[in-house]
Amino acid sequence: MQYSVGVEYALHCLVYLIDVPSTESVGIKDLAEFQGLSETFLSKVFGKLSKAGIVSSVPGVKGGYRLSKSPEDISFWDVVEAVEGPKPIFQCKNIKDNGYLYREGCCSAPSFCTINLVMLSAEEKMRDDLRSKTLSWLNEELDRVLPKQIRENTRKYFSKSSI
Structure with missing residues (x-):
């Protein structure tokens, strides 16, 4: 059994969106650049996340994506099912x-x-088990296991890109 790399990229990107104010969004270009992957690939992943109601798209020049739900209400399983589909x-x-x-x-x-x-x-x-882990849990876990500077630099990157 193997989930596609799209699930991993989706979870990483969704964590980056947690601190984005609800009135702002982050563009696919910035998310793709930060991850080092193509905008086309990430756009497909975010299309699935949007269809599942996990993110919402903001149109326009300064458009992008933001979370549609609270991080406490988005489980790993929600992301897996959105990206991979419901097939057993x-x-x-x-x-x-x-x-x-x-x-x-x-x-x-x-x-x-x-x-x-x-x-x-x-x-x-x-x-x-995947339903029991949420984006909030992941965010807290990353704060615990990653160096503080990495987390701060990541947050700064996305706060500057949404301006």
Whole structure:
């Protein structure tokens, strides 16, 4: 199982938007430049975040994006689902129904697949953990684990770019 790098970039960029006043926004160009990636790629990610209601776009020359919700109300799972979509990771193909005994009519296939149930249960536990972590939590954690100067410089970068 692997999430695309878009999820990681989305989470990083969303943290940068936390301190942006609600009357301002940050442009894709500034977010992409700071991350060292293409504006086109990040625009696609932010299009998905916008469609999910996580960010809102501000049109115009000084336009950009800002959070649509409080950081406490945006979970990691919200971001994963916005970027990756709601499709389950494990895609059961019911291969048990193709087994020899079922093909020969010796047995009738049960209505459920035990493997699928285990995989779906594991996915739900992962989703629950991702739902328990919010942008607010991430912001506090970054304040705790990163050098203070890095956090200050990041905030300065985005406060100057939104002006």
